[in-house]
Amino acid sequence: MYTRPLARLIEELQRLPGIGSKTAQRLALHLINRPAGEIEALAKALLEAKQTVRHCSICFNWSAEDPCEICRSPQRDPSLWCVVADVKDLMAMERTREFKGLYHVLGGLISPMNGIGVDQLHIRELVARVAREKPQELIFAISPSVEGEVTMHVVKDYLKPVAPTLRMTRLAFGLPMGSELEYADEVTLARALEARQEL
Template structure:
């Protein structure tokens, strides 16, 4: 159906998260229509990003330096650490411009079905960091899936002897209807309620 190089390109694009066969085909055909210089620039950007981006030695967020910009920033609050599962969560939280502290990226969530236990995550470095830095608060900002809840409870219990441990509130999205919300979301929304200002 496809020439071998095109089939390989589609196959590789399908490996990306959220890219199915049709999207992979559409992307591949788009790439082939672009000037060779643009395709080379894309390929070069991919290779450079893979070679130059690693993990921050402090918080394990993506970084092109040994210590990321957030950890190096003297204007960030050192007394609050927000624990997230993935660098995507850091990016999402940073877009809000609300959190002024620092982060710790676990590198995933505890998921025995996927063979991911606490030892595969950056929990030990987190405990070491918290015991050394003694922040006033650690905020657990992990998605409320079954695995996320397991991770939150596990990490929370380990951190409680060192500092105040909180978790982000969960609830209804803006514009959402109560009748379409699941029971867990509604329960979290009720738990996270606060007094009107």
């Protein structure tokens, strides 16, 4: 049906997350319509990103430089760290522009079903880094799932011996800002009720 190179392009695009066969087709037909320069720039950007972007050796954020931009920044508060599961979560925290500390990316959550344990994550690196740099507080910004809970408690347990006085906190459970109470789902509302605060 399609000529071979176009079919191959569609196949490649289809392997990307969130892209089905229809979207892949649309993207391929769009790309083939663009000027050659634009496509070269895209191809170059892909290659360059792949060749230069590495994990930051300190916090495991993606970066072309090592240490990453955040770890090197003099404007950041080195006593306050945020522990996240994934770079996606780091980006979400950055979008708030409210957090001025450093990060540590774990690279996932503990999940025995998928063979992910302490050794598959950057937990030992975090322990060594805490022992070396002695921050004052770690904020766990981890999604509230079963796996997230276990990961947080395991990390806390690993940190206890090296930093007995380190303050460890987690994000609150609660209602999305600007939301209507009546539309909140029952589980969120029930958790918000449990974690209610003094007025």
